[in-house]
Amino acid sequence: MNAKELDIDLALSNVAQTVSTTLEARNIQSPIMIGIHTGGVWIAQQLHRRLGLDEPLGTLDISFYRDDFTRVGINPQVRPSALPLSVDDRHIILVDDVLYTGRTIRAAMNELFDYGRPASIMLAVLVERDGRELPIQADAVGQHVALAEGEQIKLQGPEPLTLSITRV
Amino acid sequence: MKKKNRLQLDDNGKLKHFLTIEGLNRQLLIDILDTAESFTSVTEQTVKKVPLLRGKTIVNLFFEASTRTRTTFELAAKRLSADVLNINIQASATAKGETLLDTLRNLEAMHCDMFVVRHADSGAAHFIAQHAAPHISVINAGDGQHAHPTQAMLDMFTIRREKGEFHKLNVAIVGDIRHSRVARSQIHALSMLGVEDIRIIAPKTLLPTEPDAFGVHVYHDLREGLRDVDVVIMLRLQKERMRGASLPSEHEYFQLFGLTEEKLELAKADVTVMHPGPINRGVEIDSAVADGSRSVILQQVTHGIAVRMAVMSMAIQSHLPETTGGVR
Numbered sequence: 323m324n325a326k327e328l329d330i331d332l333a334l335s336n337v338a339q340t341v342s343t344t345l346e347a348r349n350i351q352s353p354i355m356i357g358i359h360t361g362g363v364w365i366a367q368q369l370h371r372r373l374g375l376d377e378p379l380g381t382l383d384i385s386f387y388r389d390d391f392t393r394v395g396i397n398p399q400v401r402p403s404a405l406p407l408s409v410d411d412r413h414i415i416l417v418d419d420v421l422y423t424g425r426t427i428r429a430a431m432n433e434l435f436d437y438g439r440p441a442s443i444m445l446a447v448l449v450e451r452d453g454r455e456l457p458i459q460a461d462a463v464g465q466h467v468a469l470a471e472g473e474q475i476k477l478q479g480p481e482p483l484t485l486s487i488t489r490v
Numbered sequence: 491m492k493k494k495n496r497l498q499l500d501d502n503g504k505l506k507h508f509l510t511i512e513g514l515n516r517q518l519l520i521d522i523l524d525t526a527e528s529f530t531s532v533t534e535q536t537v538k539k540v541p542l543l544r545g546k547t548i549v550n551l552f553f554e555a556s557t558r559t560r561t562t563f564e565l566a567a568k569r570l571s572a573d574v575l576n577i578n579i580q581a582s583a584t585a586k587g588e589t590l591l592d593t594l595r596n597l598e599a600m601h602c603d604m605f606v607v608r609h610a611d612s613g614a615a616h617f618i619a620q621h622a623a624p625h626i627s628v629i630n631a632g633d634g635q636h637a638h639p640t641q642a643m644l645d646m647f648t649i650r651r652e653k654g655e656f657h658k659l660n661v662a663i664v665g666d667i668r669h670s671r672v673a674r675s676q677i678h679a680l681s682m683l684g685v686e687d688i689r690i691i692a693p694k695t696l697l698p699t700e701p702d703a704f705g706v707h708v709y710h711d712l713r714e715g716l717r718d719v720d721v722v723i724m725l726r727l728q729k730e731r732m733r734g735a736s737l738p739s740e741h742e743y744f745q746l747f748g749l750t751e752e753k754l755e756l757a758k759a760d761v762t763v764m765h766p767g768p769i770n771r772g773v774e775i776d777s778a779v780a781d782g783s784r785s786v787i788l789q790q791v792t793h794g795i796a797v798r799m800a801v802m803s804m805a806i807q808s809h810l811p812e813t814t815g816g817v818r
Binding site for chain 2: 436
């Protein structure tokens with residue numbers, strides 16, 4: 323097994339830049355950023371700092387909303403979701419590490435709507451790879467990655483954050 | 491013990507039925523507490539539901555009256571998006587065995603997935619678990635004087651929330667230990683989780699016949715037993731279970747074993763007061779204590795929902811086919 327490390331700092335600046343321009347273009351003030359456990363929270367912490375957002379960071383654990391519970395069951399290490407503010411009528415920036423099938427994002431949006439009715443949701447991901455199974459796309463992407471067969475992309479963290487492609 | 495274990499756990503050591511704390515292990519109890527912890531945020535949602543058990547049918551099979559336990563089980567199932575059926579059956583003592591099995595077969599024919607059972611006879615939940623179809627999980631919601639494991643786990647959850655760790659604690663259980671399935675389950679859970687000093691405080695007539703078998707310290711004097719405790723759990727005086735004159739009078743009981751602010755001074759300053767409910771004010775606990783700042787009696791009720799959600803989702807999970815990993 324060998325690993326190729328990607329430039330995570332560059333990817334983070336790319337997402338931060340795109341999020342920033344998108345917020346400006348859409349004229350959105352004080353959005354709420356929400357990271358999806360676990361990798362998405364690490365990325366959200368970085369973005370939250372880089373963008374200097376005022377509202378506190380929220381976290382979502384989508385385990386109870388997964389569409390494959392009947393196949394994989396639950397893990398006792400699930401963390402409670404923590405949304406510090408009401409999401410009603412607010413603009414949300416949902417953050418995850420890797421966008422792959424799109425099922426995690428669907429689950430996250432389902433959970434989010436159980437907390438209220440946001441004004442809008444924007445999706446920011448560090449990495450986008452092919453393999454979408456649902457009509458879901460990101461608004462801000464740090465890096466597009468094409469993986470060959472047998473390759474996996476993995477974020478490790480939180481200190482230091484590293485992103486690498488491994489061949490199994 | 492071993493037999494109970496085989497009945498409660500599947501081949502992979504996962505919880506299949508939840509009948510008693512006995513025969514389980516510390517890690518499993520911690521898994522239940524951790525899973526319950528993660529369900530606490532569901533209550534903060536506008537839509538207080540997660541889709542985990544969507545399409546599953548859970549039957550509350552209550553052969554004995556209960557309000558708090560049944561409603562929190564019902565609420566827990568509904569918050570997991572399961573469909574819930576409440577069946578209250580006043581068991582006829584003579585035809586019990588037959589009635590029970592017939593009821594079971596009928597419910598199985600309706601394709602239910604889980605039975606939550608409350609029964610006045612010790613061992614009823616085991617009996618049902620033994621005879622239920624293999625795809626059905628059974629949760630004991632209290633059987634006779636035997637066990638009430640979800641109550642014990644919600645109490646453990648409350649203690650962990652209040653105190654953090656278990657092993658250094660002094661926990662006193664006060665009152666009608668002899669007739670209490672709650673006390674029995676609590677003692678097993680406390681000792682499995684490593685509590686060093688478990689005390690039971692009661693008049694001789696309300697102690698179990700062999701208190702030494704539980705590995706607890708026995709006190710007959712409330713003041714003596716309360717000294718330096720971290721947690722005191724008051725039990726309800728079970729008038730309906732009392733046979734003959736185990737007690738002089740409620741008034742006298744309150745004088746000797748009722749928890750008052752004054753007696754509570756003997757415990758640690760940050761003592762936590764618990765009671766599984768329903769409380770008899772002025773019998774085992776004074777209103778000032780029950781409603782006071784050290785009481786977590788209502789938090790216990792709230793925690794009961796998260797703990798029951800955890801137990802239900804873990805038990806249903808054991809019926810899932812074996813696969814590993816998930817798709818992101």
